[in-house]
Amino acid sequence: MxxxxxxxxxxxxxxxxxxxxxxxxxxxxxxxxxxxxxxxxxxxxxxxxxxxxxxxxxxxxxxxxxxxxxxxxxxxxxxxxxxxxxxxxxKLPGNNETDIIQEGIAEKMGEILGRLHLAFRKCEECLELWDNSLLDEMNGWVAESLTREKWLDEETFRSAVGNLQDGYDRLPHQLIHRDVHFGNFLFDHGEFSGYIDFDLSQKNIRIFDICYFLTGLLSSQIGSALDTEEWLRIVKDAAAGYEKWIPLLPEEKRAFPYVMENIELLFAAYFNLPEQADFRNNALKMFYFVRGQEAQIHKMLEE
The missing domain is CATH 3.30.200.20 (Phosphorylase Kinase; domain 1)
Known part of the structure; x- marks a missing residue:
């Protein structure tokens, strides 16, 4: 055989x-x-x-x-x-059961992402991967979805994409994981033990990963004890952990909420089946939540 x-x-x-x-x-x-x-x-x-x-x-x-x-x-x-x-x-040691509210975990996740992005910088030249653009996706298939299905008013959508587009070409672009959530990061007795699942890895703006992680926390915590103040602290701590390895540019800090918002609109477009209506509604709920916190996010990242 x-x-x-x-x-x-x-x-x-x-x-x-x-x-x-x-x-x-x-x-x-x-x-x-x-x-x-x-x-x-x-x-x-x-x-x-x-x-x-x-x-x-x-x-x-x-x-x-x-x-x-x-x-x-x-x-x-x-x-x-x-x-x-x-x-x-x-099999790597550890599991993916981690409490983001636990003191120090958000900063540790930021550090873990920073270290991974440094490694990606060193190896991306020897890997042929999809060179993608969040902005192109928003102006492409996501906009087409909106035109067909009318899941958001056009003015709000164009405003969100416009905020992303302003300064987009100055955002650092590199190899990213593209699917950052606790299910893909292992911890063993509280210590990080490994990265898994690189199926979606691609080149894109580097803050996509940390923004995806932070909005994912919101989605996973719907109906739980994670409140607005706690989430904003997590945003600040995760960014601080990332900056221990890679300094964030002022343009990246400005773009943080706009990248988060567009990620949620991307999900709203992706969940287009009748049985996925709740997922689409949750994505739109997260979009409006982040939109309402833009000033606070900017303040947290500037402190």
Missing amino acids: NDKTISKEAPENILKCWKLSGTAEQIYSTAWQVNDKYVLKRYEDLETLKKNAEMLTVLHEMGIPVAEIIPVPSGDPYACCDERYYMLSK
């Missing part, structure tokens, strides 16, 4: 490609934990797998805490089954 191709899609069968046996416990819809030592991940698209594998390999060689890929015996980083692709990696 070719160690890259197998006939039955079951984790235990797929593991035979690596000459492994044991128990596979599903942890996500596309991932399994194997013998508490490995993680098996399924991909529908081979190019996405290859991009992620290349990213992990480069970062691991740089000493960044990411999962180490286990190749099949032929040396390839994946196995194939029924036009689906599988990658096996060593």
Whole structure:
């Protein structure tokens, strides 16, 4: 049997490609934990797998805490089954259960992002990744969605995009993670232990990552105890942690709320199915919340 191709899609069968046996416990819809030592991940698209594998390999060689890929015996980083692709990696220690309200965690997350962005700077020249632009997306498919579906009034949308556009070309652009939330950052006994899931990594404005993280906190905390004052403190602490590694330009600090707002409008456009109406409404709720806090965000970042 070719160690890259197998006939039955079951984790235990797929593991035979690596000459492994044991128990596979599903942890996500596309991932399994194997013998508490490995993680098996399924991909529908081979190019996405290859991009992620290349990213992990480069970062691991740089000493960044990411999962180490286990190749099949032929040396390839994946196995194939029924036009689906599988990658096996060593399991990193820790988990993603972290309380952002806990003192010091927001600043630590900022530091973690800063260190990752420094590593990205060093390795982006040897990686061919999508060179994307949040502004182009807003003026492109997001605007087209608004025209079709009328989920926000045109004047408000144009105002938000205009604020982003003002000075956009002066915002530093580099390789970013693009999916920064606690599910993709592991902690072991309170200490950071590793980065995971680089499937969406791309080149874009660098503050996208920290803004995405901060708006994601708002979305995940709907109906919880995280209030406005607490969230603004988190914004300040996360930015301060990031600046321990990478100083933020004045243009970036000015753009913080505008990037957050446009990220939420991007999500409002993305959630376009009837069964996703609540997600769209939540994104718009976050947009208006951040819009109402622009002056406070600027004040927090200037202190």
